[in-house]
Amino acid sequence: MVTYEVPRIxxxxxxxxxxxxxxxxxxMTNIPGLYALGEANFSDHGANRLGxxxxxxxxxxxxxxxxxxxxxYLASQPLHAHPQVDHPAFAESEESVKVELDQYLSNKSSxxxxxxxxxxxxxxxMWNYCGMARNKEGLTKAKGMVRELRQEFYRDITVPGSDxxxxxxxxxAWRLADFLELGELMIDDxxxxxxxxxxxxxxxxxxxx
Numbered sequence: 001m002v003t004y005e006v007p008r009i010x011x012x013x014x015x016x017x018x019x020x021x022x023x024x025x026x027x028m029t030n031i032p033g034l035y036a037l038g039e040a041n042f043s044d045h046g047a048n049r050l051g052x053x054x055x056x057x058x059x060x061x062x063x064x065x066x067x068x069x070x071x072x073y074l075a076s077q078p079l080h081a082h083p084q085v086d087h088p089a090f091a092e093s094e095e096s097v098k099v100e101l102d103q104y105l106s107n108k109s110s111x112x113x114x115x116x117x118x119x120x121x122x123x124x125x126m127w128n129y130c131g132m133a134r135n136k137e138g139l140t141k142a143k144g145m146v147r148e149l150r151q152e153f154y155r156d157i158t159v160p161g162s163d164x165x166x167x168x169x170x171x172x173a174w175r176l177a178d179f180l181e182l183g184e185l186m187i188d189d190x191x192x193x194x195x196x197x198x199x200x201x202x203x204x205x206x207x208x209x
Contacts, residue, residue, distance in 0.1 A: 026069035027061060033073055037061040052132050104159045104173045112158035115172035118165045122176075122183055135203040150180040158205060 020042035027035050038058030128144035129146065153176065161167040196205050 027065055035182050101163050102156055109156040111156050112154040115176050119176050126183055130190055133201045134190055139187050139191050145185045
C-alpha cells in the first residue's frame, strides 16, 4: 500500500483560462448585431477550450442556435436600414472579389504552387514559432517568413478550373490569402504581449512558478 504525505498540486489546464467573449442567451455580444459563435464565446463550458468540445460547440452554435436567434435582431431593424444590392458599396465589393479571383485563375507562374502546398508551409511556420511557447527571436523570424510566403503566394499560386463551376481549389486559394494575413497578425499580437498568460507562453517572461 502506497502512502502519500505531500499533497499533489492540481490546477486547471491553460486552455480553461483563455477567456472568450461574453454573450447573451442568443449568442449576441454587448455590441448590438455582433454575434460570437463557437470558441469565440464563453458560453456553455465556461471558457475558451480546445479539442472535441470546441468542435461540438461550433457545430451546436452554427446549426442549432444562431439560425433561430439572429432573426430576433434582424426583425427589430427597420427595412430601409439595410443596404440593397444596388448600393455602390455592394458593387465595389463584388468587383474587388472578382479581380482577386481572376488573378488566381489567370496566374501563369514559371514556378507554380498549389494552395495546399503553401497552406502546409504556413502551418509549419506557425507551429514552429507561434505555438503555445514562443519567443521574440522566433516570432520575428516567423514574421519575415510569412511575409515572404505571402509574396510567393501572389506570384506563384496556380488554380486550375474556372470560376463558373464548383471549384474547391479556387476556394482554397481565396481562404489562404486570409490565412496568410491572419498568420502575420497573430505573430504581431504575440510580439506585443510581453507576458505569459493562458495559452500564450512567452519564454522570456516565465516565472519561477
